[in-house]
Amino acid sequence: MTTLDLQTIGLREVNTTLxxxxxxxxxxxNPMGGHAIACGLQGNLDVTIEGHAGFYCAGMNKDATVTVQGHVGVGVAENMMSGTVRVTGNASQSAGATAHGGLLIIEGDASSRCGISMKGVDIVVGGSVGHMSGFMAQAGNLVICGDAGEALGDSIYEANIYVRGSVESLGADCEEKTMDAEHLDALSKLLKSANMDADAGSFKRYGSARTLYNFHPDNAGDY
Amino acid sequence: MCGIVGLYLKNESLRPQLGRLFQPMLSEMKSRGPDSAGVAIYRNPVTGSEVKYSLAHDHAQYQWQQLSDELAEQAKCKSRIQQIDTHAILVTDAPEKTVRDWLKEQHPGVRLVGSGSSLEIFKEVGLPDDVYERFGLESANGTHMIGHTRMATESAVTTAGSHPFATGADLCLVHNGSLSNHNRLREELEKSGLEFQTENDTEVAAAYMTLKIREGASLRAALDQALVDLDGFYTFCVGTETGFAVLRDPIACKHAVLAETEDWVAMATEYRAIATLPGSNTASIWEPKPQTIYAWGDLS
Structure with missing residues (x-):
């Protein structure tokens, strides 16, 4: 294992090395809330950040596993392609924004717009999420073990949102869906891979009512 | 952009280090606001009928002692003054209206930027470290400070357009964001007798709260009403005699983070401004919710 002291060698050296x-x-x-730490990684790396990170931590991640032992600022794992990003504390706004794949775990709370425009990522939040989470979500799964704020899943396309606690309000074109065996199975696997101790049966599922865009149900398999 | 920071020291033994602890907080927000910087510090409270006024003038050579002597003679009051770069702290027992009217009449170039029993406001164009040094704030002791680094969007880069803006006795405001209804609101506030030094949107928010508090509202009630009447993006940090309050707009458009330990409570636009405080690694850290008032100290 190699230790990189961010305050000593600087962000560019840390990211170039990784x-x-x-x-x-x-x-x-010594991350000291610095921005864009461990961004653009590709490969079978296992990176631990000891302390709190700033904006856009672990963005564009591909294959690597990044663990933040602390809190993160805006846009953690933004545009992640694959791999795993785990945050042991809270996350600020827009966690997992536009992410295409991989698994993002936030053990604490995530703020507003968690999973905004997500395109295939799986996001598991141990606590609650703020308003406008899952806004324009296109694919993937957003799992919320706590409560969801206002306008959950506003203008959602085809992602699944699972909430165990209360939902303050649903956004435009977002509705509660049935929880079928396939969803229980998928959710159980997600909770297990995120190491979350929660019963899939205690969640409700939300998704798109499909009235806001030009959607034909015959093409559902293509999404 | 813009950066705002606030620090309240709960642990009395840290208070001699207030200025030193706050400097890296303000300095770290340089990249968010390199145009001007300003701080409000709560220290050295005056007693009895005395009131402390923070004054500013474009010229550092302004004859501040002469101003104080004239006030004492003409208003038949006690008056003392301490110059700190382009600012001066005036302490007098003259009635507040007398002081305000006298300054406007006799020294129209002097800007009254804050008043109260412990509040002092310092703000200037330039980088935060330079501004901090000019006003000798590193060695300052006190209970709490709030600060602002400005990237100007709504009005010119001037000292008068720098934050914090006073909103009443021992009250002041720093703002990250931009208001969209400030021109109309300014016209309404002018009809109520408020005067403006700049075209700045935050000055309008400050005047709005000044009027509400003058009309008898508590600070909490004024902030609640601001949520209704102010349109635009904002994270506000309001300094009070006993602490500070934080308020974000209904969609939380502008960043904010809060952190608290047994020794201190801090707010900042970004966590990196808090990271240098002792114990920040193990502090309780969270993002304040939209349209929710977070307060330390009395808001009555």
Missing amino acids: QSAELNRYTIT
């Missing part, structure tokens, strides 16, 4: 890494385990110390 982006061209051959060793597979790294620890980043």
